Structure formats: C-alpha cells, structure tokens
Amino acid sequence: MIITSNLSKKYGGNTVLNIESLDIPKGQSFGLVGNNGAGKTTYFSLLLDLIQPTTGYIKNNQIKVNESEDWKPFTASFIDESFLIGYLTAEEYFYFIGELRGQNKADVDKLVSQFEDFFHGEILGQKKYLRDLSKGNQKKAGIVAALIGNPEVIILDEPFANLDPTTQIRLKSIIKDLAEKQGVTVLISSHDLLHVTDVCERIVVLEKGEIVKDLSTSTATLKELEAHFSN
C-alpha cells in the first residue's frame, strides 16, 4: 500500500530523514517509535505532502504523493491541533470533513454515533466551539474526524498523548478494529512503547532519521524495545 523509496529530507546540510526502502502492506497496523527528533513527524508530513522530499518518493497506493493529489480521497490523518477548525462545533467539523470526503450528514451521523463511548459525552451536543474544548477533547474530535469517509489509510501522530487512561484504552481497541476487521492501513507514532506494542503488528524504530529496527510484534517485542531505548 505505501512504498517508500530512497526517501531523504535535508535542511541545509542536515539530514533529518533517510529511508532507503520501507513497504507497508495493505491492512497493516504500523507503529513508528523513536526519540524526539528521530524523524517520525517528518515522515508523516512527507507522506501527506506537507513538506517536499529532498530525494526519493513515497507511493501511496501506486500514487506518488508529491506529484499527484489522487491519494487524498482515501487517506485521512490527524497530526496535531492545527488540523482542527477552532470556530466550528465538533458536529459542524465532522460534517465539513464529511462533505469534503463525499459523505452526507446521515453517513457522518452514523459513523460518529459509533464513538459515543469514546467521546464520553464531552464532544457531541456540547454547543461549544472546538477552540473552547480541552486539549484532550480536541484530540478525540480530531481522531474521529480522521475516520470519516472510509479511508483506506489512516495516519495518526502520537494519538495517545494528552488522552486520559480510559480513552487511551478505548482508542487502542478502535485502532485494532480498523486494521483487523476493516483492512485499513493504520500508521501511528508513539512514545508509549506499551501502547504501540499492544496495537501494532509491526514496529519500526527510527533513530536520527534512519531505520534501526523493523520488528514484527510478538511477546518479546516490548522487552526488546525497552532494552533498545534504555541505552
């Protein structure tokens, strides 16, 4: 589904990302871990064509993302709060995203209603603008908005950060469900090794922009990751 080839990003003479090759098959739940500055967000930004690669390319379902925009209809993402429109209510925001993705109101309502549990009664029907919600609640709205319109690829940057424990657990089951039952390719990054090993079938460790580990998740993975990051 997502093929990365010879991808590099340099700022000045400084290489922040250098991935020779990385293939993510359809329906995989893929985790990206690494310390600050390892290049996780850079990779996601390149994947969404928000920044330009210095060399190489990423193909999303056979489409080079920096040359054509045809990957947009089946790709959804939530990177940070700048993906929210502060002066809309959560519902209006969902409808807006829905409209861009060819969904009518009923479709959006149906999808969103599945997440009432996840919202914990703090998002829908609040009569508040998104800018007036707390950071955690904003994040919930952003994550659910990324699920609208049956995307085939979902990219979430640090989805667990800022969420309360209950929501973290619920989010984990949502992400698992997407990859396992619906065949969606899910890409997440996280600093929480426990969560990411729980959710992802495959974990790639970035260090200074390079892939240093590519693991298929098993019971030993968490130990291995902990060992890797403790020295």
Next chain:
Amino acid sequence: MIKHFLRLEWKSFLRSASFGKSLGIKIFMGFLSLYFIAMFLIMGIALYPGLKEVFPDKDPLLIVNGLLFYWILADLVFRFFFQKLPVMSVKPLLTLPIKRSKIVNFVLGKSALSFFNFLPLFAFIPFGITLITKGYPVNSVLIWMLALILTVLIINFLNFIIENFSSETELSFLPIILLTGGLYALNHFNIISFNEIVAKGFNAIYESPIFILVPLLILMGLYLFNFKLLRRKLFLDSGLKTKIKEVNASNLEWTKNFGDIAPFLKLDLKLIWRNKRTKSSVWMLAIGLLYGLFFYPQPTYQNLPWFFVFIGVFSTGIFLINFGQFIPAWDSGYYKLLMSQNIKYEQYLKSKFTLMAVSVVILFVLGIPYVFFGWKILLAHFAAAIYNVGVNTHVILYGGSFNRKKIDLSQKAAFNYQGTGAVQWLIGIPLLLLPMGLFALFYFLIGFEIACLIMGLLGVVGIVFHQKLMRIITEKYLESKYKMINAFDQNN
C-alpha cells in the same frame, strides 16, 4: 532588565518568518514617515508667517491655540486606525522572576517612543522657535511647548484606553467615532465650547506656568489607568471568557445553490461571523458605504468627477479589501488540514472570490441612493463595481499567494492585535490608486463617459477571463504551498 526586553524584541523582529516581507513594508513605511515629517516641518516653519499674512491683526499663537482642540480630535481618530498598540509576547515571561509592573512599564514606555508622538514635534518646535525669534518671552514659549508635548502623550495614552475598551466590543471603531463625533458636535453647535476651553487652557499655561500642572496630572492619571488596565491583563486566564457562550450550530443550507464550493462558502461565512477579527470587517462595510457622504455633499468634490471612481472603488470594495488581503491567512490555523484533505484548491479560492464578488454587488446596490448627488456618481460607482469584481478580486487573490503571516483567530490573550495598524491599509494603494489613476487619465484625455466605459470594460475583461485567471492564481498558490504551510506553522 530593559536590556533583556529590548533584545527579545529585536530577535522577534529579526527572526520572524515574514521578516523579508515586513522589511520591505518597513522600508516603505520609512519613506512614508519621511514624507510626513517633511510635511509637518514645512507646516511648522510656514505657520507663523502664513498666519501673520492672512490675519495681520491677530496673534498667531492665539489662533494656533484656538485650533488645538481640532488637532486633538483628528489625532485621536488618526491614531485609532493607524497606531498599533504595543505588543509583546508576555506569556513566557510570566513565570520568570520578573515583576509584572516592570513588564507593563516597559510596554507603556515603548509606546511613548512611537512615531506618532514625534510627528507633531516637527511642526511645534519650528513654530516655537519662530515665536522666540519674533520676540515672544522665551520661558513662556518653552512652557507652552512642554504643554504640547504633554498633550501628545496624553493623546497617546488616551488612545490605548479607547482601543483597549473598544477591542472588546464588536463594533470596534464605534466608540472612537461616537466620542470624537460627539465632542465635535457639542463644540460645533456651541453646546459646550471645548474649542474655547482648550484654547483658554493653553493661553493660561502660556501666561502663568503653574497651570502646566494640569496636563501633567492628567497624563499621570492616564498612565496609571493604563498601567492598571494592562496589569490586570497580565494573567493567563484574563483572556478567557468568564463563561463560554452557548453556540447555535447552523446549517446554512441555502449555500447548496452554489454547487461544489458550498462547503467552503459555509466555512467562510462561519469564519467571518464567529471570530472577532473577521466580524469587525463586516462592520467596516458601514463605513465604506457611508464614505461617500464625507465628500459628495461638498460642492468642491462635485466638480472633481475623476474622484468619484476612487470613492466608488472604495465603497463597493471595502469588504474585498478588508477580507481579501488576509486570504489565505484567515485559514492559516488549519492550513495543514486543508492541504491534506480531498479538496481542490480552485474551489477553495472560488469560494473566496464568490464572497468578495457578492459583497461588491450588495454594496453597489446599497449605494444606489448616491444618485441623489448626480447620475454621474452612480455611473462612476457602477463602473467601479464592475472593475472591482473583474480586476481587484483577482489582484487581491493573486497577492494572497505571497501571504506568509499567520493570523491566530483563537488567540484571546492580551496584547494580541495582529494585523492591525498602518500596514493593513497599504494594500489599498494598488487596488484604489491604480483605477483612480487610469480613470483620471482617460477622463482628461477623452471624457467622463469614456473613462467610465473603459473602467467597466476592464472589469468585463476580468470577468470573461475569470476561469483562466483563476487557473493562473491556483497555480501560484500550489507553487507556494510548502512555503505557506511552513510559515503558517510558525508562531510569529
């Protein structure tokens, strides 16, 4: 401590993403300032001989004192629209061991160094020197000049108080208009003759220096009031609303008639209506619409038909100028979202275009009563409206692709007056002066009707080539996509 503050200021200026652009603007503003300085200087030097010649048997000083009230009013209005409130990002400083009062004093002190405070001096000092050379008592003249400097500072701090209060209201410019208009009216209809009070006050200071205490006390009072006002704002939660108002979600179903641009049109309408900054540009419509009333009733302007088109472009295009110049910065807060969504740039831009074009048409229709002042005016406005729709909308959209400055709509904290000040009006030059110049040219070469026709034709050409122009503009936006994302990601 002040050294540190100054260093922070300098770095924030030098390191901002829009540095290149704002440098260009600053150079331009520099020239503009020089021009004003020159004008004031000439006025200051010529004032005494000029008044002596026109009113040979009156004391020029008394005449000047008699006019001071009007100067104060004009200065207040002028500053309200052009002087920026002192801005400093205070949040990171709050937890550091710096006294709050120091921050406030610095911000207020900085404002005293504003260009607007120095400008009047270029007129008063030469005038004062002339007075002394003409044999007026040196001490009295010096005291009089000191009183004027104090008055300048009083206006400075009074302006902040007015801006402070009006920035919290929706019709932000209404208080200043009401205040100055009210004072002017009271004076004009001789209900309370402020004119004479002010004149007598300055005469009194001139005669007995002890009265200098009056402006001094007023200044101190205003400074303290400002100090209190700002100090109160130096808390993180001061910007928060005490209670979040319940909002009514709206569907705006009627936008469906606009087809594929409907989602964006809906978004733009909500953008305008739900943010204070954008909302005020709606109220500016009223000013634009009534702008003609400042000129048309006066017979002088009746004989200047080439001027009609300027007012026409301004009054039908005020929304276009106000809203258009910040495209796409209005959406800077969530620009990354738009860029990663399944949207067509062209639809996004077309929604903005539609909004501006519709506003021009509405403003033209509302301005039809100007026909009362002559059919020529209506004709000129009509030509100007077509020109606005056909040419200016495209120009301003094209200009938007060079926009690199973020506007933080959700910013509620104190000291946030992004995008206000004199720079905001600069964009008006190509949009207003160019059509006026063109019109004047054809007016003097051929005639009024032909000049109107040419303006209209230019507009029609723009409308005919709309699709093609939009494609060029869209390409320009796509070209600068990465630069815009990067710039909008930075917090000034």
